Amino acid sequence: MLALARLAERAEIESWPATWQRALRAKYPADEVAGLGARAGDGIRALLSHRNAFADAHFAVDVGLLRGHAVSIDQLRAIAEQLLVDALEPLAELTADQSRESITTPNIKR
Numbered sequence: 001m002l003a004l005a006r007l008a009e010r011a012e013i014e015s016w017p018a019t020w021q022r023a024l025r026a027k028y029p030a031d032e033v034a035g036l037g038a039r040a041g042d043g044i045r046a047l048l049s050h051r052n053a054f055a056d057a058h059f060a061v062d063v064g065l066l067r068g069h070a071v072s073i074d075q076l077r078a079i080a081e082q083l084l085v086d087a088l089e090p091l092a093e094l095t096a097d098q099s100r101e102s103i104t105t106p107n108i109k110r
Contacts, residue, residue: 001044002057002076003065005083013083017091024095037095041088044080054080 005013020040024033047054058073071079 002079002083003061005087006061006066006069006071006076006079010086013086014090016087017094020087020091021094021098025098030098033098034095038092040091041084044084044088048077048080 021033021037024036028036047057054077055073058071058076061076062071
């Protein structure tokens with residue numbers, strides 16, 4: 001995901017939460033969507049908090065999708081932090097909003 005975030009334009013990344021929300025709603029029961037959205041950034045946060053794991057991730061993208069892009073480990077860390085702000089935190093907000101709407105809006109069949 002970090003490599004894709006580096007290769008994508010910021011406007012594209014900002015569109016990811018709505019796409020992910022639709023995918024979650026299509027594939028999971030409504031009562032699970034908010035929890036899944038809230039936890040979506042957990043892996044990136046864990047990666048950011050473990051220096052060795054982040055170094056491994058940097059190596060993986062440096063020899064993989066980002067080969068030849070000369071992305072430093074500090075740049076990759078900034079990409080991860082920006083991904084949280086631009087996509088993962090908004091996803092959590094979107095899915096939480098959806099959960100609140102499903103609780104407050106009665107399911108009326110006409």
